Amino acid sequence: MSPGVLLRQARRRHRVSQHSLATRAGTTQSAISRIERDRISPSFETLGELLYLLGEDLVVESEERNTGIDRTLNEAQLDLSPSSRLDYGLAFANQVIEMSPNPKRPGWSE
Amino acid sequence: MTDRSLPRKAPDLKRLLEPLVRHGVDFVLIGGMAGIAQGSAYPSFDLDVVYARGHANASRLVAALEEIGVRLRGAPPDLPFLLDSQTIENGANFTFITPYGDFDALADVAGIRSFDDLKSSATEMEIHGIGIRVASLDHLIAMKRAANRTKDKLMVEEYIVLADEQKARAREGKS
Numbered sequence: 392m393s394p395g396v397l398l399r400q401a402r403r404r405h406r407v408s409q410h411s412l413a414t415r416a417g418t419t420q421s422a423i424s425r426i427e428r429d430r431i432s433p434s435f436e437t438l439g440e441l442l443y444l445l446g447e448d449l450v451v452e453s454e455e456r457n458t459g460i461d462r463t464l465n466e467a468q469l470d471l472s473p474s475s476r477l478d479y480g481l482a483f484a485n486q487v488i489e490m491s492p493n494p495k496r497p498g499w500s501e
Numbered sequence: 502m503t504d505r506s507l508p509r510k511a512p513d514l515k516r517l518l519e520p521l522v523r524h525g526v527d528f529v530l531i532g533g534m535a536g537i538a539q540g541s542a543y544p545s546f547d548l549d550v551v552y553a554r555g556h557a558n559a560s561r562l563v564a565a566l567e568e569i570g571v572r573l574r575g576a577p578p579d580l581p582f583l584l585d586s587q588t589i590e591n592g593a594n595f596t597f598i599t600p601y602g603d604f605d606a607l608a609d610v611a612g613i614r615s616f617d618d619l620k621s622s623a624t625e626m627e628i629h630g631i632g633i634r635v636a637s638l639d640h641l642i643a644m645k646r647a648a649n650r651t652k653d654k655l656m657v658e659e660y661i662v663l664a665d666e667q668k669a670r671a672r673e674g675k676s
Contacts, residue, residue, distance in 0.1 A: 458658040464542035465663050469670060473538045473626040473635070477514060480537035484511035484544040491507055496574070498509040499600045 394438050395429040402427075405445045415444040512548045512602025515629045517569060522631050524565040527553035529623045531610065531636045531644060536656060538626055538635045540663050543656060547603035551636075553616050554608055559586040562606065571597040571604065612647030613640055638664040 402412055409423040416423075425431045426441070433441070439449040468476050488495070514534070521528055530538065533545025552562055563586050573582050574596040582588070589595070593609040613619045623634035636644075642660045645653040 458662055460659045460662045461542075462662060462666060465540050465659070465666055468537075468540040468542055469663075469666060469675075474629050476537050476540060477534065477628060480534070480541075480544060481511040481514070484546050487544050488507050488510065488546065494506045496506045496508050496598075496603075499570075499572075499598055 393429050394433055395427045398423075398433075398438065398441055399427040401442055401445050401447050405447075407445060412441065412444060416441055508546050508598075508603045510602060511544075511546055512599075512604065514548065515631065516601035517548050517599065517604055518628060518631050518633055520565040520568045521550070521562075522633065524561045524568070526561045526565050527558045527616075527620075528562075528606075529616070529619050529634045529636050531607070531619075531641065532605070533656075535636045536641055536660065538628065539624075539638050539641065539660075540667065541656070541659055543652075543659060547605060549605045549607060551607050551610055551613070551616060551619055553620075554590075556586060556590060559589040562586075562589055566597070566606070569599050569601065569604070571599050574598040574603060610644055610647075612644035638667065 402409070409427070410420045413420045413423045422431075423441075426433050426438075435449070435451075442449045468479070471479065512534075518530075528550040529535075530549070531551050532547070532549030533541070533543060534548050536543065537545060552558060563584055566584055571584065573580065576582065594607045595605070597604045597606065608616070619636060619640055620634060622637040622640060624637060625632060626635045627633075638660050642657055642664070645657045645660065
């Protein structure tokens, strides 16, 4: 969600006009409008202050992203020595090369 | 159009790394092989190193490359290529085909500030009895971010997870 949408939704929840919010914040209605239309991106502090003036707190959270990486593969790799990891990687690469329908580049002796 | 061709075979690491180390080349392993050494599960099909700039290191690199036997990869067979320290110093990034697989020797890589910066945070690892420096996951992430191809983006995600896992293991006292 953009900062503008977040602000507009909060303002409407509290039935406050852009003009009223601008008055509370000591700014202009057009500045509030520009923020809500995402024409300008407010700083974290400005957005927090505007929400505060609507009786809300800006809460920022961060959570672990689902990257889709299968951690068990990496855990298994980390249990091996670097040499064994590379042996495994090279064997895997050679299998991929063998199975791939993609063209092969000319080798050293070609 | 993207070149989706693959080499005939994955590289023979020992045959490529041993001459570099024996000739005293100042280098750091990067790319997919470095990622695998750090615990990545993605395959890699060539060997990439970043080498230090400078005449002395260029001479050592040339000696190692002569011993390995290299040709420019993808270049027309009749394109003249003189392998000497002047060529290395005048250029930066060389992609080679060798009898032991594809090998890239790079000096100018997006995502890293300097060779010294890369080297200072690299991890010393022993690969089949050969001690080499392997780029840190932080630098591998930075280089993959800079390259920004689809496969690089996937690897960035994996390297971030891997860095977390390595830190968790370090906290638990595992290697």
